[in-house]
Amino acid sequence: MRLLIVFWLAFCAPAAFADGEQWTALSGDEISDTLTGRIVQYASATQDFRVSGRTLYNAGRDSWGYWAVRGSQYCSLWPPQDLWACYGLQQQGDRLRFIGAAGDVADGVLVGVVDQQATE
Structure with missing residues (x-):
């Protein structure tokens, strides 16, 4: 048991408590508050979450989709697909x-605010 605790403290705790x-986990309302009108930077792409429910993903070219909060999950739809994919x-x-x-x-990482004057 002691070895398991030492292992966790050495390898798992730093990742779980990075920067203190x-x-x-965010609730549905917290997801909406966090993403609405914001821009997220991923390793090699950006995504903005429009107030209108549209989302723009760019990994070298624009891809328009839709986003919504369902229960306590972020969900997205990317045409021509007609299935929503949901994430905690x-x-x-x-x-x-x-x-x-x-x-x-x-x-x-949250990196900015969507220009609401931008066309969709």
Whole structure:
């Protein structure tokens, strides 16, 4: 048991408490408040979350979709697909972690505010 605790403190705790904060799961209202009108930077892409429910993802070219909050999850729809994909959302300061149903993870950072005058 002691070895397990030492292992956790050495390898897991630093990731869980980076910068003194731990990842916090967001409720539906918190997801909406966090994403609406904001821009997220991922490793090689950006995404903005328009007040209108549109979202613009750019990883070298623009891809328009839709976003919504359903229950306590962020959900997105990317035409021509007609299925919504939903993710849990965790936050650590300005960092965000999107967690898919299969456990896939995408990390991003809040970097700005959407120009509401921009065309959709």
